[in-house]
Amino acid sequence: MDRNEFMRRLRDEGFEQFVTVEREPNGALDEHTHPFEAEALVIAGEILIESGGVTQTVRAGETFHLAAGQPHSERYGPEGVSYLVGRK
Template identity: 60%
Template sequence: MEREEFGHILAAEGFEQAVTVTREPDGFLVMHTHPFEAKALILSGELRIKTALAEQTYQAGQVFHLLAGEPHAERYGPEGVAYLVGRK
């Protein structure tokens, strides 16, 4: 998916204006939650998200979606990761 198309989807679904997040190579965050729903487009690198139900790896062009309060852990690839995220 392209950045412009993703921006239109976020707007249509009521997400706030997207911001770009970058994370360091081989970094991680242990299990945690956010008080907001998040939908993000991977711009570069790799991100692995683990929830209670599944573990999935996302790469450039792919979108992930987390509900508010959904426990998850994150692990970043050897080149780190950059993603465009909308929150609501």
């Protein structure tokens, strides 16, 4: 999926805020939550999202979704990660 298609789809679903996030190689964030729903498109690198005992690896061109308040942790691949996230 390309960036424009992703943003168009999310706008149709009510997402209004878009942010590009960059994370360092081999970095991590311990378990946390967000007060917003998030849908993200990985632009480069990879991110591992762990939530509810399940780990999902998301690479460039793939998307992931987190519900508002969903506890999760993050780990970033050896190249780090860059992703475009829509929030609502």
